[in-house]
Amino acid sequence: MKNYDNLNAYSKDDLIRLIxxxxxNWxxxxxxxxxxxxxxxxxxxAMFHDGEAWRRFTVIEAKRIKEFLKLMENPGLEGLKKALGLRFYANINEDKIEICGNTLTYSTVHCRVQTARERKNMPFHPCKEVGIIEYSEFAKVIDSRIxxxxxxxxxxxxxETCCCKWKFILNEQ
Known part of the structure; x- marks a missing residue:
């Protein structure tokens, strides 16, 4: 059994700051x-290894979030919306989620990765290729129809209004 005594000493606000x-840190x-x-x-x-890392990590992350949320097998776009909101970087990036019909649009309005690279005078991270892997695999674990x-x-x-934007389509056939 894990020892959480050190965490029990903190308030909810402290624990949110710790998250x-x-x-x-992650x-x-x-x-x-x-x-x-x-x-x-x-x-x-670097991009090759990034893609491979995300291909594995995003599945692990999605499974754990799905289990935490107690989502049914195919929870649809509402389930995906809940799960996206609990991803590791969801609380440190500014994002926007909209559902219209069978489509969910997810936008990262402010991205810490690109901001950090810009601050360090580095070229932007070409994240589209890896993003396709990351978001496609995450969505499939949450609901195989997406x-x-x-x-x-x-x-x-x-x-130009956001750092990136992704469209998730629920295929109910």
Whole structure:
């Protein structure tokens, strides 16, 4: 059995702040390993390994969130909306979720990754390719009927109002 005595000493507000710290730490770790590979072997090699890491991690993350939320097998777009709201970076990035009919649109309005790279005078992360893997795999675990398409993501930005935008379609057939 795990010992949570150290966490029991903190208030709900303190624990929420701690979750934010953990989220930032996770994102920092994701960034530093990527930058290490990028600096040593180049962007193409870093992107390959990033894609492979996300292909595995996003499935693990989605399964754990789905279990935590006690979502049924195919919870539809409402289930996906709840799950997206609990992803590790959901509480440190500014995002927007809209559902219209059989489509959910997810936009990252403010992205800590791109902001950090800009601050360090680094080129933007070309995240579209990895994002397709990440969001498609996440959605499939939440509901196997949901497919994902990129609307706008660096390096192919078509919507200047956000950092990236993804469309999830519920195929009920």
């Amino acid at each position: 934010e710290i953990y989220s930032k 994102l920092a770790m994701d960034g530093v390993w990527f930058q290490s590979v990028e600096q040593k072997l180049g962007m193409d090699e 497919s994902c398409e990129c609307v706008s993501c660096y390096p192919e930005v078509t919507d």
